[in-house]
Amino acid sequence: MTKGRVTVVDIAKAAGVSKSTVSLVLQGSSLVNEATRAKVNVVMRELGYVYNRGAANLRQSGSKSKIIGVVVNDLTNSFFAELAVGVDMVVQSAGFVQFLSNTSESLDRQQEVIASMREHGISGLILSPARATEAADLKPLVAAGIPVVVAVRNVQGAKVSSIVSDNREGIFAGVQHLASIGHRRIAFLGGFGDTAVFDERLDGYRAAIAACHLEHDESLIIPSAPSRAGGAQAIARALAIEVKPTAAVCFNDAVAFGVCDGLRANRLEPGRDFAVVGFDDVIEAKTAVPALTTISVDPQGMGRRAAQLLLKQINAGKVEAEAIVSSVRLVVRESCGAGSGDAIGRRQA
Amino acid sequence: MTKGRVTVVDIAKAAGVSKSTVSLVLQGSSLVNEATRAKVNVVMRELGYVYNRGAANLRQSGSKSKIIGVVVNDLTNSFFAELAVGVDMVVQSAGFVQFLSNTSESLDRQQEVIASMREHGISGLILSPARATEAADLKPLVAAGIPVVVAVRNVQGAKVSSIVSDNREGIFAGVQHLASIGHRRIAFLGGFGDTAVFDERLDGYRAAIAACHLEHDESLIIPSAPSRAGGAQAIARALAIEVKPTAAVCFNDAVAFGVCDGLRANRLEPGRDFAVVGFDDVIEAKTAVPALTTISVDPQGMGRRAAQLLLKQINAGKVEAEAIVSSVRLVVRESCGAGSGDAIGRRQA
DNA sequence: TGACATATTTGGAACGTTCCAATTTATTGC
DNA sequence: GCAATAAATTGGAACGTTCCAAATATGTCA
Numbered sequence: 212m213t214k215g216r217v218t219v220v221d222i223a224k225a226a227g228v229s230k231s232t233v234s235l236v237l238q239g240s241s242l243v244n245e246a247t248r249a250k251v252n253v254v255m256r257e258l259g260y261v262y263n264r265g266a267a268n269l270r271q272s273g274s275k276s277k278i279i280g281v282v283v284n285d286l287t288n289s290f291f292a293e294l295a296v297g298v299d300m301v302v303q304s305a306g307f308v309q310f311l312s313n314t315s316e317s318l319d320r321q322q323e324v325i326a327s328m329r330e331h332g333i334s335g336l337i338l339s340p341a342r343a344t345e346a347a348d349l350k351p352l353v354a355a356g357i358p359v360v361v362a363v364r365n366v367q368g369a370k371v372s373s374i375v376s377d378n379r380e381g382i383f384a385g386v387q388h389l390a391s392i393g394h395r396r397i398a399f400l401g402g403f404g405d406t407a408v409f410d411e412r413l414d415g416y417r418a419a420i421a422a423c424h425l426e427h428d429e430s431l432i433i434p435s436a437p438s439r440a441g442g443a444q445a446i447a448r449a450l451a452i453e454v455k456p457t458a459a460v461c462f463n464d465a466v467a468f469g470v471c472d473g474l475r476a477n478r479l480e481p482g483r484d485f486a487v488v489g490f491d492d493v494i495e496a497k498t499a500v501p502a503l504t505t506i507s508v509d510p511q512g513m514g515r516r517a518a519q520l521l522l523k524q525i526n527a528g529k530v531e532a533e534a535i536v537s538s539v540r541l542v543v544r545e546s547c548g549a550g551s552g553d554a555i556g557r558r559q560a
Numbered sequence: 561m562t563k564g565r566v567t568v569v570d571i572a573k574a575a576g577v578s579k580s581t582v583s584l585v586l587q588g589s590s591l592v593n594e595a596t597r598a599k600v601n602v603v604m605r606e607l608g609y610v611y612n613r614g615a616a617n618l619r620q621s622g623s624k625s626k627i628i629g630v631v632v633n634d635l636t637n638s639f640f641a642e643l644a645v646g647v648d649m650v651v652q653s654a655g656f657v658q659f660l661s662n663t664s665e666s667l668d669r670q671q672e673v674i675a676s677m678r679e680h681g682i683s684g685l686i687l688s689p690a691r692a693t694e695a696a697d698l699k700p701l702v703a704a705g706i707p708v709v710v711a712v713r714n715v716q717g718a719k720v721s722s723i724v725s726d727n728r729e730g731i732f733a734g735v736q737h738l739a740s741i742g743h744r745r746i747a748f749l750g751g752f753g754d755t756a757v758f759d760e761r762l763d764g765y766r767a768a769i770a771a772c773h774l775e776h777d778e779s780l781i782i783p784s785a786p787s788r789a790g791g792a793q794a795i796a797r798a799l800a801i802e803v804k805p806t807a808a809v810c811f812n813d814a815v816a817f818g819v820c821d822g823l824r825a826n827r828l829e830p831g832r833d834f835a836v837v838g839f840d841d842v843i844e845a846k847t848a849v850p851a852l853t854t855i856s857v858d859p860q861g862m863g864r865r866a867a868q869l870l871l872k873q874i875n876a877g878k879v880e881a882e883a884i885v886s887s888v889r890l891v892v893r894e895s896c897g898a899g900s901g902d903a904i905g906r907r908q909a
Numbered sequence: 910t911g912a913c914a915t916a917t918t919t920g921g922a923a924c925g926t927t928c929c930a931a932t933t934t935a936t937t938g939c
Numbered sequence: 940g941c942a943a944t945a946a947a948t949t950g951g952a953a954c955g956t957t958c959c960a961a962a963t964a965t966g967t968c969a
Contacts, residue, residue: 230949231949231951234928235927261679262926265625265680266618266924266926268926269618269925269954269955270925270926286644286645287641292641293636309659310660311658312652312660313648330612331627331657351608355565355608469847472848475849495788498818500821500824500825579956579957580958581918583956584918591918596917612956616956617956617957618955620956620957
């Protein structure tokens with residue numbers, strides 16, 4: 212049992228060199244003789260040395276901490292879990308580690324978590340903000356010169372980089388596809404009305420309705436919780452309308468699955484009797500029965516890109532806000548009736 | 561823009577006290593006069609001071625880093641995401657932060673990640689080990705006196721604490737329930753044969769078959785990938801047997817969902833024509849159609865308990881391995897046919 | 910008022926690393 | 940063989956905190 216941890220001077224002593232030399236080999240400097248480097252490395256292994264990053268970036272004092280903070284609003288939602296996995300991939304292969312925390316949509320929690328991360332000297336932050344996050348909440352970060360990338364949801368007025376998917380275009384494409392296979396009454400189901408994401412998606416819906424000359428009826432827009440349960444609820448409401456829709460674009464895949472559940476509860480088979488399209492393309496979308504037609508946003512890819520953007524800013528040293536809108540694509544599967552080759556009930560469901 | 565970060569001496573100077581005093585208020589010591597404390601706090605706020613934890617635990621040198629490492633094998637699987645959320649809850653309210661990383665079942669990645677965490681001076685580790693993790697992999701950690709709790713999957717021979725669910729008992733209860741509602745030929749579907757978890761669950765299956773005097777047929781045991789796709793595959797194989805089973809216990813919920821998909825593809829309705837029970841009770845189990853009968857293990861609760869166990873060990877200062885087996889309970893819903901009140905096809909599906 | 914106890918405050922010395930300037934050692938050109 | 944250069948090594952000061960022992964202020968009692 213060694214008393215206390217093994218330090219750089221311990222190895223220096225054991226290898227018969229100075230601590231400076233050891234430090235040099237630690238950083239892979241080319242200044243050090245090959246033989247010396249080898250000897251030091253051997254001794255390090257023998258003594259079981261572990262590098263003390265805390266001490267190191269105390270000295271270098273700058274933002275060289277090699278820690279990236281990642282804060283998501285709901286890790287339980289597989290969309291965000293995938294996002295985090297994507298971030299982790301690139302962050303890790305760049306030699307950083309990720310500090311991942313979950314806020315459960317709580318602003319207070321979000322502030323706590325971010326404060327804690329600052330204390331640990333994160334060199335950058337990727338944030339999928341809790342609902343109602345404001346520019347002011349991010350102010351201290353940017354004032355301190357810490358690069359921040361907000362993902363998924365934008366925060367208005369914050370001078371930080373962002374990466375969001377093209378919500379408007381995605382829903383537009385979904386509606387357009389439904390129109391192209393003959394639907395005239397298309398509902399927009401799910402989502403909370405107080406988010407920017409909702410607004411953008413709804414905007415895409417309205418634009419497509421107009422562009423395709425479809426029946427416009429505000430009662431076909433039915434918000435709900437963005438969850439499976441919310442979806443079931445929304446479709447129930449939709450089917451209670453006198454002139455029923457024959458298809459729906461949903462706020463996200465979770466809602467779409469709920470809609471499928473609700474349809475079955477009404478003896479309607481999704482894809483055959485009623486067309487449904489989701490948004491996100493979560494992993495289960497492919498394997499569900501029927502396979503879900505959806506807008507693919509590839510959360511993992513989004514996480515990767517967010518991380519790349521952040522790393523770029525960290526390396527550049529200066530924070531220059533950049534807004535990426537990540538393009539999306541419609542993935543046609545069975546739930547809209549077009550994928551299976553079967554004809555579908557076009558008129559009244 | 562302040563040059564460099566603001567330090568404890570800066571506030572000391574500004575507040576007209578010594579740095580020692582500032583340090584004292586930082587730690588909430590009762591030694592410091594109330595008036596002084598107030599003044600210091602004001603100045604701290606004014607100057608936008610942020611505590612440098614790195615410097616702090618450099619001095620305290622011990623394992624007071626306030627960082628908990630959490631390593632999971634598949635964050636994409638909502639079971640593990642929930643686990644992480646549970647850990648985060650208690651860890652955070654204890655004033656720690658969580659370092660979460662994903663290994664994607666890669667042993668190499670796992671070693672890298674753990675090494676990196678050690679460099680950052682984690683004061684404890686919660687690990688849901690990648691497949692084929694061995695006791696030797698954890699050796700350095702325990703040698704360094706870092707408390708470790710392995711969760712979900714045990715690792716044989718490692719002298720660390722563990723928390724796993726009662727796999728044997730869970731499957732046993734599932735089979736028993738199926739038997740009690742009349743099934744005689746029950747399959748065991750999904751899971752990889754090389755894991756301890758699989759062995760335990762299979763063991764429970766065999767024990768229940770024997771205990772309930774059910775038909776024993778090794779061909780009813782069909783391993784597969786522990787995923788939705790794997791489940792679909794497994795049920796296809798099961799339905800190809802000449803004397804078909806009428807029910808199945810599945811390795812986990814993902815497999816169970818795949819089994820439902822596969823049944824529908826064969827014009828069989830899960831819950832009516834064939835009984836299926838899952839394992840894990842993931843969130844979707846409740847809202848799926850039909851709602852899944854499953855063994856509830858409450859991953860979030862498991863995460864919480866794992867974290868509590870770890871914190872206890874950290875505070876105790878000494879590492880004393882403790883093995884918790886978390887009890888499970890059968891949640892009867894619709895997919896086994898008993899929940900909906902409908903009679904179900906008991907004999908040949 | 911002096912002596913003592915108690916409450917508050919305080920300089921420095923650590924912690925384990927990196928960096929700088931300076932030193933030692935090896936290599937070259939002539 | 941000797942200066943000049945290049946290569947390799949090195950001691951000490953810093954980074955921002957905590958801790959210790961010691962100092963100072965304040966209060967109490969006779």
